[in-house]
Amino acid sequence: MDHQAEPSRVAELELEAFGEELKAIRHHIHQHPELSFEEADTAAFVAAKLEEWGYAVTRNIGGHGLVGTLKEGASNRSIGIRADMDALPIRELTGLPYASKHDGKMHACGHDGHTTVLLGAARQLARTRRFDGTIHLIFQPAEEAGSNSGAERMIADGLFERFDCDAIFGLHNHPGVPTGTFLFRPGPFMAACDTVKITIHGKGGHAARPHLSVDPIVIASSLVMALQTIVSRNVDPTETAVVTVGSMHAGHVANVIPDRATLELSVRSFNDEVRQKLEARIRTLAEGHVAAYGGKVEIEVLRGYPVLVNSEAETEFARQVAVELVGERNVVSPFPAIAGSEDFAYFLQKKPGCFLRIGNGAHAPMLHNAHYDFADDNLTIGAAFWTRLVERYLPLKGAAA
Structure with a gap:
């Protein structure tokens, strides 16, 4: 000693x-x-x-x-x-x-x-x-x-x-x-932590006439599953990343198709290259996915801690x-x-x-x-x-x- x-x-x-x-x-x-x-x-x-x-x-x-x-x-x-x-x-x-x-x-x-x-x-x-x-x-x-x-x-x-x-x-x-x-x-x-808010704009209508609407709930539900492919298919398996959809809001009653839906994502990463890739892929995937269903999308990225x-x-x-x-x-x-x-x-x-x-x-x-x-x-x-x-x-x- x-x-x-x-x-x-x-x-x-x-x-x-x-x-x-x-x-x-x-x-x-x-x-x-x-x-x-x-x-x-x-x-x-x-x-x-x-x-x-x-x-x-x-x-x-x-x-x-x-x-x-x-x-x-x-x-x-x-x-x-x-x-x-x-x-x-x-x-x-x-x-x-x-x-x-x-x-x-x-x-x-x-x-x-x-x-x-x-x-x-x-x-x-x-x-x-x-x-x-x-x-x-x-x-x-x-x-x-x-x-x-x-x-x-x-x-x-x-x-x-x-x-x-x-x-x-x-x-x-x-x-x-x-x-x-x-x-x-x-x-x-x-990890770095970012929040992404995705607002999907569809066309509201009567639940009995879905063919006259663009259903944002269907779009959002499909998008949630598609977002899970980002980490598994776009991030190097030797890297660590998380994309979690923690919030999903749309509609108020069973017989009305709403005109919009919102998703909020928590996105985690351990280096700047992966952080940039996650944001780019979320944007590209959300824009293409929503457009394919006939809707429009707004994407807001709130940068958190590095x-x-x-x-x-x-x-x-x-x-x-x-x-x-x-x-x-x-x-x-x-x-x-x-x-x-x-x-x-x-x-x-x-x-x-x-x-x-x-x-x-x-x-x-x-x-x-x-x-x-x-x-x-x-x-x-x-x-x-x-x-x-x-x-x-x-x-x-x-x-x-």
Whole structure:
């Protein structure tokens, strides 16, 4: 064990002693969820904690975003670590004593836990100051927005010009894997996500006289099946892609053929070439298919988050820190690519870094589920990981990096 490892182990023991307070912090945030672009109270709560511990806090970055900065020593090196703060429009059904007090809003993705984990590390780093350089702790709003998100807005508001980072790191919990298990994947890790809305215009009429109509329901039904051929017949089998029709709406009563039908698609991909091909094939197939039935079509593509691509070096560095903390058997790398999306991808387009996952329980409810809850077991281990990562990335003079 090198001379840096022992102080880090002390830090972990200190964080365990702080565990009950971390639980109280998370439960407070969990009870008071705020949706994307509404995180004013959460941001104020976080800012007050950071200022209490000696951080310089800059508020209202790209909305309710904030950055807590702490500098120690003479090094010019810097690191950014991000946590998201927003909740989801879901009615909580956990029955927990600290369940949401805001009906129809809940922390169903664990952002309350991500925020608390980073606050735990913030407190420990401020207490021990076993680093040489500058820490920027980024608390981001509106990750769940889908487009024009908190990451985009913070970047547009000059995040990296005002708080330069040599590298940036982020974390998300992962139900289905035991708590305290760290999951890494270099390169493309999480998918790009786009939404496509297809409006089919037909000719309405009486259900008893279909020959006088152009039935958009028949067209839409046929198109749903045709769209399933895009991934199976137009995408290289060695690539991964998803085209899911998640919404189909047409008509109101049984005896009327409507004049239009709408489909909404969720489209996932892991590289830009496949992403472009999927859009082109959806357009060509929909236009030709609808025209063949005598209808007309409008196609609207809403670009969502890009592919999240982890840097090789920073991912390996973070993996080594996790191995040092929890041992090889509790670290999985490479973890399979995830078809979900994450706006941390925008940060990784600007800076090298790593987005990792931590298991939230082998049998825990899935994300975005009314019965979901972040595992409190991860609070101290997550805070210890961020603490150790900073100490390794910004080592004291003469210490092993």
